[in-house]
Amino acid sequence: MLNILNVVTKDKTYPIYIERGIISKSAEIIKDLYSGKRIGIVSDSNVNGIYGDEFSKDLENAGFEPFTVEVEPGEKSKSLSVYERVCTKLLEGGITRSDMIIALGGGVIGDLAGFAAATLLRGVRFIQVPTSLIAQIDSSVGGKVAVNLEIGKNLIGNFYQPEAVIIDPNVLSTLEDRFFSDGMAEVIKYACIKDRELFEKLEKLNIDSVKECMDYIIMTCCSIKRDIVQIDEKDKGERMLLNFGHTFGHVVEKYFGYSKYTHGEGVGLGMVHMTRKGENMDIVAPGTSDRIQGLLERYNLPVEYPQMESKVVEDTLRLDKKSSSNDINLIMIEAIGKGYIKKIRKNNLKQFI
Ligand SMILES: NC(=O)c1ccc[n+]([C@@H]2O[C@H](COP(=O)([O-])OP(=O)(O)OC[C@H]3O[C@@H](n4cnc5c(N)ncnc54)[C@H](O)[C@@H]3O)[C@@H](O)[C@H]2O)c1
Ligand SMILES: [Zn+2]
Structure with a gap:
């Protein structure tokens, strides 16, 4: 059964969709939110390896032009150097201010891709597709996005709300x-x-x-x-x-x-x-x-x-x-x-x- 929760903040109101199997319906949801074509997906190699191909194919079949920026799994990817590489790859892939970024992964990807979205070209819209339990119940909701410095976690960041959060509890079956x-x-x-x-x-x-x-x-x-x-x-x-x-x-x-x-x-x-x-x-x-x-x-x-x-x-x-x-x-x-x-x-x- 589809559950929808609306989050109302000062700048933005956005939906959280929760349903088993909803990941395969993401393209339909995104069609309602975004009329452009180019989509930059940010993911890590674990999640991309399991869900990436099908996710991209579904978007292509719906008429979008997706491309994926893949990073190593784990907290180390929430760094300024990985952030810089992700931003560069997103620009090289053709992302402009009117396009869309998707964070497909756990809390590391949500925080990293979200911070890239918040800052790249002074802000590009993004959608959270959280795949870990922490990301599904915590990090994808509420708009905190950040990367780490050597001296501490989450020290460079922002509040930047997504356009939507798409949560599929079924993907937790592959989580360690x-x-x-x-x-x-x-x-x-x-x-x-x-x-x-x-x-x-x-x-x-x-x-x-x-x-x-x-x-x-x-x-x-x-x-x-x-x-x-x-x-x-x-x-x-x-x-x-x-x-x-x-x-x-x-x-x-x-x-x-x-x-x-x-x-x-x-x-x-x-x-x-x-x-x-x-x-x-x-x-x-x-x-x-x-x-x-x-x-x-x-x-x-x-x-x-x-x-x-x-x-x-x-x-x-x-x-x-x-x-x-x-x-x-x-x-x-x-x-x-x-x-x-x-x-x-x-x-x-x-x-x-
Ligand atoms: N922004 C916030 O409000 C907020 C809140 C809580 C935590 N966080 C941040 O979230 C991060 C921790 O999140 P996390 O535990 O999701 O870490 P993570 O993104 O590293 O994911 C944990 C591991 O699970 C793998 N994985 C994720 N989904 C999977 C799936 N469906 N199947 C198989 N493997 C999968 C990942 O590749 C990774 O190896 C921390 O950086 C923390 O600071 C942010
Ligand atoms: Zn916590």
């Missing part, structure tokens, strides 16, 4: 298990901050049976994100809730050199850590951290918060993007489904470490 689990950590995050019912549903499923319910899960997560983005597109308040588990998650990822823990694993550990600290302070309903831990285990995510030197942790926290000179915004939940922003004096950070 570890990336699926990574995405599940973010699904659990949405449930923790906004949706007790989703949390309870996840408690009844497991890593295999959850795949049957992916339409409902993607729809639920996208509508939570849509609602948050509509209130706070530029990340000044409500949108910070999406960072639940991320502050300490980033600390864990960074402490172990971004090699031991994936992003989702870090987020999972961060969520348990925050709620456990909160329970000790009597600001979180008792038993909440155990329930989150149980859910993470169910979806093959680690739950053992690692030993780290507290001085290094504190120094990392002080540099957190969600902080000002004296305060840091931590995201806490008072119970499952009820997230809120907790402003903490940097001098009082120790109680959370």
